[in-house]
Amino acid sequence: MAVYKLLLLPGDGIGPEITAEAEKILDFLGEAGVASFETETGLVGGAAYDAHGVAISEEDMKLAQEADAVLLAAVGGPKWDGVPYDVRPEAGLLRLRKDLALFANLRPAICYPALAEASSLKPDLVKGLDIMIVRELTGGVYFGEPKEITDLGNGQKRAVDTQVYETYEIERIGRVAFELARKRGNRVTSSEKANVMKSGLLWREVITALHKREYSDVQLDHMLADALGMQLVRWPKQFDVIVTDNLFGDILSDVASMLTGSLGMLPSASLGAPDASGKRKAMYEPCHGSAPDIAGKEIANPIAMIGSLGMALRYSFDLPAAADAIDAAISAVLAQGLRTADIKGSAASSVSTSQMGDAIVKEL
């Protein structure tokens, strides 16, 4: 039986509660002889700040570098609103992305049929929705320099952020999108603001050339980011794979996941480039945040976290059957009517975080 090294980073807020449910799945997979996991647990975000005064410690970064995959729950909360910028909770997340070179963020926006009614969109528009958003994650305005605030005197300051993209960064994320599309609906929509941004212009040029050169069998469209925001609301099912930059991806993937009515349910994967042996660094996280308002109440929905583990099985551990089984178990418990509070809707009652986790294990 293969042994995989997994670093768990529960982080803040509801993070620890939902991580506990993912661990139940890991235990089950071990007992069932599917695979065995060597897990370590580290601190990130506010939890790391409280313990070490940083957003992630060097030791935990080392563990992350050595692991086959990282499973992170969520970071942040009002408790750390006042901490210095460089050690704010998000800095831990950003450092993991950057230092592990996780340039490809995969955010599926799927609508669980049992939850179509929970969407704020009309059910017909979202039933069966299945979009994959591929977001560039280590470049753009998140990391470009200069990035600074200068005091100009007279009570005036100037703040600067820099959006930078090089050809190779656009090419490698484009490649991820085209490869994924071939296994899905074979369509890619590339999005930028080429009408006002030079990085958008280069983005469009590089994606167009890559398509022509290597992926002309895939259907490619370009759509400005503002228009894409609109079209997501108007008629989301027109999309298959969307590829876009770090900042547009941040906003558009959140809009897309909210459309599904399944926000507490959506996982994500952040992948690096494969090395010579085909292995790639990877981090998996739910799309939702740390929800400090409900932390510790045992009512958080663990499905996105368990789904993220499912993505780890698929993309890092080459266990597609086990990943499929997890997805099927999630769909099954939802179809049975099991609901945590966030997706309760008009249901009569809801289950706790651990009841949901247990039900999924049982289904497996």
Added chain:
Amino acid sequence: MAVYKLLLLPGDGIGPEITAEAEKILDFLGEAGVASFETETGLVGGAAYDAHGVAISEEDMKLAQEADAVLLAAVGGPKWDGVPYDVRPEAGLLRLRKDLALFANLRPAICYPALAEASSLKPDLVKGLDIMIVRELTGGVYFGEPKEITDLGNGQKRAVDTQVYETYEIERIGRVAFELARKRGNRVTSSEKANVMKSGLLWREVITALHKREYSDVQLDHMLADALGMQLVRWPKQFDVIVTDNLFGDILSDVASMLTGSLGMLPSASLGAPDASGKRKAMYEPCHGSAPDIAGKEIANPIAMIGSLGMALRYSFDLPAAADAIDAAISAVLAQGLRTADIKGSAASSVSTSQMGDAIVKEL
């Protein structure tokens, strides 16, 4: 009777058709003795490129500078996809915004009750929706330098855009938002990405200080731009006035306007700072684009254009009663069941661009 100088810039696509309908309203207002308009007509976008090889000529820029207000319909279309970046249709629009110093872009997202069913959102969520998005329009990544593509050799290029904001720019747009809020629901939501952008950090700092200093009677919240994108979809009625930067405003206002089901219907105003005599430069435009696919077919919806003229009456010409009358006339023809093709829905038939314009004049 006051005389106002208005520059009409029909631009491209459906622009000329919908401008003709706005002119009918101008004629009516003149005949009715409400106000008299001295209009000039210029070229912008692809139309200017075809005539002069630029996105707007110096003569037309001069007319814009001298006018009391500019009424622009729409620019762009696939016909000009290949023209050089500096003279692409959008450059005309951007130059008008920048050279007239129109830093405050007001984009109401309202849902006409008669059209609540046309939204992709559930009708209850949008019925009665009335949000005002205040977008900063002359700063940020649209205009910051450096903004360039550099050839690095080896087939590699680097593209750079620069997001820059200074204290005074944030303060003046914040002031517009707070002032508007006082005349509406008295609530402002300020949005940025302070968790990853220094400009977001300064934005939050400046808005917070301005609020404390001058507008503590208004309720202020901060919401990250990705979270705001989600919340717009989830529960748009939670918002009153939203204030945000140029790029976030571009995307978020498009998402918001699509929510209303009334996209072809929404006007916008772009305002400069008042001069010593209280006069401010201003440009009014529909939120929709040039819709080249339906241009020349006389089926475009002129309501956003007529609504934009209404905003001109309100914000530039101090004719609030006439502006109210236009809004009422639009609501009335909609309530009567009149529909252009874009908002036809399940209606039996639709009217042409000019039939809609005539009906609104008749209602006036």
